[in-house]
Amino acid sequence: MxxxxxxxxxxxxxxxxxxxxxxxxxxxxxxxxxxxxxxxxxxxxxxxxxxxxxxxxxxxxxxxxxxxxxxxxxxxxxxxxxxxxxxxxxxxxxxxxxxxxxxxxxxxxxxxxxxxxxxxxxxxxxxxxxxxxxxxxxxxxxxKTTNVDEVIDYNLDEDSASLNVVFIRGPALASLIQELNKAADELRITLSPRTPHFKIESLGVMKTETFVEVAKTSDMIMLFNCRETTSACYRNTEMRMTHKALAAATKVAIKTDASGLLEMHFMMQSEEQAEVYVQFYIMPLADI
Amino acid sequence: MKFRAMMQDPEYMREFLYIIQTLSKLAKACVMKISMDKVYFVANEESGSTAPLVWVEIDPKQYFAEYTMQGVDSENDPHIVLNIPTLNLGTALSLLRNNPSYCKLKLTNLQFPCLTVDIDAATKSSDKSRRAMHHVPVDVIPRCDWPHFAVPTIPECKLVLNVPSNRLIRGLIDKIKNLSPTIIFYATSAGEMNLVAETDMATITTRYQNLELHTINPSDGDKSKEHIEASCSVDCKKTALFFSALQIPSTELSCGIADDRLIHLEVNVRDGVTIHSKLPAVCI
CATH class of the missing domain: 3.70.10.10 (Proliferating Cell Nuclear Antigen)
Incomplete structure (x- = not known):
């Protein structure tokens, strides 16, 4: 200075x-x-x-x-x-x-x-x-900087039998999410080895529902590795926090298991081709 | 009282539209002062608003292909002073975007005084042109009130520097306004200008070097010094508003600083057309 x-x-x-x-x-x-x-x-x-x-x-x-x-x-x-x-x-x-x-x-x-x-x-x-x-x-x-507390470490069990991993092209997923009802309260994400392989449902206040299904053979899916059916609900306001990262991502990885914890990776292509990515952990809503 | 003006150069006409649009972003109404050798537009929102004082100076002989006016006092310094709703004038002129062949401005008296805008513009669908005429109602300001509508004078500044590319400075001030309520302009006669913003959370200084020195008026105490310095702190929102309102893609801006008094910004659109703004100093 x-x-x-x-x-x-x-x-x-x-x-x-x-x-x-x-x-x-x-x-x-x-x-x-x-x-x-x-x-x-x-x-x-x-x-x-x-x-x-x-x-x-x-x-x-x-x-x-x-x-x-x-x-x-x-x-x-x-x-x-x-x-x-x-x-x-x-x-x-x-x-x-x-x-x-x-x-x-x-x-x-x-x-x-x-x-x-x-x-x-x-x-x-x-x-x-x-x-x-x-x-x-x-x-x-x-x-100005401040002191910080420890951050929570979230982890998905890599050896879990129910660990499901999907890689999707970023722009394709971004346009898919765009089409869902933005006023929805909750989003349900289902991953399954059987059809529908990948499904996002939005549930609104007035019981309005929209859903998108993507087959694993689709062009937008780059990798599909599912062993068991997992399905969990997430608050839409929390899912919306990922939108800026999603808009900039070239590739998105979605990982989840039976616990419902959702891990998303947004790869950003940097000029030097080196690894830059944004990772989100989102807690599921309890099933009632 | 008579006023007629005509423009024929498409570039001038587009510029004229931009000028009026700039004013309409700053104030609901502006004062147009017409005299033999100058036309002024003054946008001065009532005190208390964040909009800065902005005025535009046009040399009619250079700008208008045809220009006639007869003021109230024909003996010495004849004038016409009008109060014009900027938004309405902007809408009336909006046709200037599509390749007009001429634009006439005329002061008319229908049931009430109007500024008549007569534009002949090309249409996209056919090769024939269309002619549109708008009557913008105006208030003629009587002579006894003229002293209240005097055109601001260009202040004497200690240092005036030319700052290139106001695209950069616009974005800069726009970001800084989110962080700090005030911004300090600090310049030296060595061609350096600093924009300084300081809050509890962050300190931001932006430095421009090798700027062209426009004018210098050293005070008595400064004459012995090697470098003359001037600084003034102004309202950041006000400054940002001036830059965001500016609709004209201009390249150069001159920035005058009068120590702890004011900042005078001047955009030279072309010879004979200038946009001015005065930003008063604020205490931190």
């Missing part, structure tokens, strides 16, 4: 706490992205709740957002996605998702590079944005 420091000396900035990161040394976390587009899309997909938790380790970056105890969303970016990635041990901090999302969008629609710095407990996360074809313009944002 070399530049912001001069502004502080002029009296234009008042909060010195936000400008503690003067030297380049002693950083707990430094990362550089040549293109922020994928990262920005990922952050926007998670922006349904304000409290975001950043966990950074040698392997990469994980951002977690939870809504009550019912929905958990994770953005995973491996270290290879970054042009530069340096972290000391494991770093965790909390951040307001809305603010980071607005900051990343400062130069909306223009190709931009990003540098992130974090100096450790209590220090802000500093973002430096530079539009690629406007060398004379740059932005520095420092965002």
């Amino acid at each position: 070399q530049h912001s420091k001069t502004l502080y000396e002029k009296g234009l900035l008042k909060n010195l706490k936000m400008l503690t990161q003067r030297q380049y040394s002693n950083f707990k976390f430094v990362a550089r992205l040549d293109q922020i587009k994928t990262f920005y899309t990922g952050i926007k997909a998670l922006n349904f709740e304000n409290n975001g938790k950043f966990q950074i380790s040698e392997e990469g970056l994980r951002v977690t957002v939870e809504e009550g105890n019912c929905v958990q969303a994770n953005l995973y970016m491996t270290a290879t996605c970054f042009a530069e990635f340096h972290v000391v041990d494991t770093v965790t901090f909390g951040l307001n998702m809305n603010i980071i999302s607005e900051c990343l969008g400062l130069f909306a629609g223009i190709p931009c590079s990003l540098k992130m710095f974090y100096k450790g407990n209590g220090a802000p996360l500093v973002l430096v944005l530079r539009p690629n074809d406007e060398p004379d313009i740059s932005a520095e944002c420092s965002i």
